[in-house]
Amino acid sequence: MNGSFDESWASTPAVRRSMQSNRSRDTKPELLLRRALHGRGLRYRVCANPLPDLRMKADIVFRPARVAVEVRGCFWHGCPEHYRKPSSNSDYWSAKVARNVARDEKNSKALAAAGWLLISVWEHEDPDEMAAVVAAAVSSRRRRTLR
Template sequence: MTDTMTKKQRSKTMGAIRAQSKLENIFSKALWHRGFRFRKNVRKLKGTPDIVMQKYKIVIFIDSCFWHGCPEHFKRPKSNQDFWDKKISRNRERDKEVDEFYKERNWNVKHVWEHEIRKDLKKTVDETEEFIKGIKQEYREAKESKKN
């Protein structure tokens, strides 16, 4: 099936898609209520991380099962399959490139799948809290060792 929009119209339509989903908001609010402070959807950082704690060099990405090609839940569209295969493949490659970018700069990267939040919000927030607390502890220890 061919696209009924011009390239310019399609670009405008895709650009209007909101940067945040309801699921991201639910997850970030749960972290916020646990006392974590962060910035959301920081466009100046590569890959526009969903949650950023710059002081601790933490970026968290909340990945949609469809757009990021979840191995458990991705359902390949029946129409225009070549387009979607390339699109999802490129999204996965970009995710790896973004991860490498941050790891090369000693940032801590965490990905949370959409289905993890849907299945068990509390467990997913608990795991993310452990991830953040571990990094904060390492940060404090490194800071303390520099003093001595």
């Protein structure tokens, strides 16, 4: 694609500009969760591959504990509570979200098969509550590896 609107997937130039400005990392929900985790004394990798052969970068990775965290947007990942079908270009976006959901499930299974725990945090969830969930999982899995 050379950047012209005629070849774009977007329904209008304004939609295209808006979609291009969406961040893939360092989103507000992700930063809030990272701040809460850091405040609990946890250290982690950001936007890292948990497994070298898996085409996936998790938002937050605790390698020794084998815990990966993904902060998922309600629209992009088809949140069961908040996703609503788009009114414009709905065939394209519905198919895109369905592919994202299928990819998320595939990645979750691949991580589990390799001994990893994937924690999905939805953007609407409280960052402090989710930091407690992540911290408990990391602590539990670290204790298990020390035995």
